[in-house]
Amino acid sequence: MTSRTETLDAGLARVRGDLLADDRLVRAVASGRRRTGVPPYRRVELRWVDLKAGRHLQVVRYDATQAHTSNHARGEDAAAEVDGLLAEAYGNWTVETTTQTLSLRVTKKGDAAVHTAARAADEPVPERSHDRAKERMLPEDDPLFAALGLADAKGRIKPSRMAKYRQVEDFLRILDRSVADARARGHLRRPTESDPLRIVDLGCGNGYLTFAAHRFLSEQRGIPVRLTGVDVKEQSRDHNASVAAGLGIDAHFVAGTIGEAELPEPPDVVLALHACDTATDDALARAVGWEAALVLAAPCCHHDIAAQLRRGEPPAPYTSLVRDGILRERFADTLTDALRALLLRQRGYRVDVMEFVDSQHTPRNTLLRAVRTGGAQSAQEYDDLVAAWGVRPRLGELLGK
Ligand SMILES: C[S@@+](CC[C@H](N)C(=O)[O-])C[C@H]1O[C@@H](n2cnc3c(N)ncnc32)[C@H](O)[C@@H]1O
Known part of the structure; x- marks a missing residue:
């Protein structure tokens, strides 16, 4: 030196x-x-x-x-x-x-x-x-990444955490476009310092995407944000509360289930990223109940419909789609998300099913983006599909179908 x-x-x-x-x-x-x-x-x-x-x-x-x-x-x-x-x-x-x-x-x-x-x-x-x-979207040396353990003390992303960093960046790109688009079309209100954008992250885990969303929207876009994270694990709540305090971020973390978490006010934006199996359905049902303006949900493993397909009788001539385990699982993923999208459309949401992160980084790369527009679709397509396959999706049950 x-x-x-x-x-x-x-x-x-x-x-x-x-x-x-x-x-x-x-x-x-x-x-x-x-x-x-x-x-x-x-x-x-x-x-x-x-x-x-x-x-x-x-x-x-x-x-x-x-x-x-x-x-x-x-x-x-x-x-x-x-x-x-x-x-x-x-x-x-x-x-x-x-x-x-x-x-x-x-x-x-x-x-x-x-x-x-x-x-x-x-x-x-x-x-x-x-x-x-x-x-x-956020510079690698943003203090957030060191606080979350993705970057070293010099602000460089650790090679072993590069995939997570890319996921955060891809997520922020989608969040940015979605918030801007929903605001431009009048589907998302204009937040103020006294009435910030209320975001809840359901199944927030260690808060990588939660904190990144807060940091990006408030620092890079100047949008006042009030953030709540919900996870069933108390360890997540304690970890996230301490990271938030260290970064000076005003955020609130709740240890509880997605289905029952109590929020002081209904959120504008609901995030549910890789919440396990039917926890995604719990999150979508809560979002519908809260009439959230924007929902971003990246489903994780899908066991519920896969198990129902294994037990049930497929409609002719589609037996070969579900005879072999790997095809049945993939088909169950597709059917589950298609049914979720149909249910949300019935409840007044415009839904896009899109790629979340590049599939080379994770196989769990589907994202449901739902914007509440108020225009509800007929139930016929959903009813026909569940009747043909003889399945009872969890989200349908939660929404009283
Ligand atoms: C795979 S992690 C994803 C964490 C984070 N959203 C992310 O994408 O980095 C799933 C998290 O959801 C939480 N979770 C699963 N089911 C839940 C439920 N019913 N209620 C609350 N949290 C739940 C788990 O404890 C776990 O922390």
């Missing part, structure tokens, strides 16, 4: 060289302010990404509510962008390359205090594939 103080121009020239080295730069962050001025954004992240149009410098600027992403072609375009950023009044630059990490801090006298440390030989260098070009 070396430390030196030099003129700001000399220090920034070093930073510039590293930022424009598209073969060496891993990522860079500009943040903080100088004594002499305030930069236009809270933080800026830079990395090189390989797009279809060739290698580009990706710049993500974060203000209090949003991330703004722009891509700049290697060469003059990227150099002009870097020069513009270096002229702004950021007080700190951290630049990671394949060989070292350089930190530059602008001192009170306006000089550059520069520290460099060699990169550990075994530290992985991230790829620059198209996937990397996706806008980050």
Whole structure:
């Protein structure tokens, strides 16, 4: 490790060289302010990404509510962008390359205090594939990820937790689009500081997605949020309450069943992500009872309908769909979610059944997105389907069918 103080121009020239080295730069962050001025954004992240149009410098600027992403072609375009950023009044630059990490801090006298440390030989260098070009919903070094054990103390996602991090990011993308769309169409009210968006996460487990939803909506989108997490495990409640206190997040955690959890007020948004088997049905029934405006449910294992199919008599000529165990399980997954969607449509919801996360990350990758529009569908299709297969779905029972 070396430390030196030099003129700001000399220090920034070093930073510039590293930022424009598209073969060496891993990522860079500009943040903080100088004594002499305030930069236009809270933080800026830079990395090189390989797009279809060739290698580009990706710049993500974060203000209090949003991330703004722009891509700049290697060469003059990227150099002009870097020069513009270096002229702004950021007080700190951290630049990671394949060989070292350089930190530059602008001192009170306006000089550059520069520290460099060699990169550990075994530290992985991230790829620059198209996937990397996706806008980050929450930066990897958001304190949330270290608090949840997904990132190390330096704010880097642990290789063993990368799949969970990707799931969080994919979930936030869907949440973001769903909230924006429901608000734009007038299906979700506009929350205020005194009456925040009420979100409940049913079967929240250790709260990865719960906290991420809160953090993203409040920090990146400026939406006031009041969060409640429900899980049957007391350990989850205690763990989550302590994480929330550590992060200064105003959230409430309840140890209890999804079917019986008491909430002070009905929620606007219901999340139920990988709640086991019929716990997803309990969550959907609660959402219908609360008349929740938006529901995002990613079902987990489906045993209930699979067991009924095993015992029952399939309608001709569909016996071969359920004769073999693996096909029966897959068909049961499909039938269960199709019936859930039909029931929600009868109760005034517009429902999309969509991919949750890329199937290479988890086989449990279906998401039911339901937005309460008030337009109810006829019961005929549902009635015909359950009659043909001789099944009694749990959600149907809960909704009095
Ligand atoms: C697979 S974990 C998913 C956790 C979290 N939603 C996520 O996606 O990371 C399922 C969680 O649901 C909880 N759970 C299952 N059935 C429940 C029920 N009926 N009432 C409350 N919690 C339940 C379990 O305790 C567990 O923490």
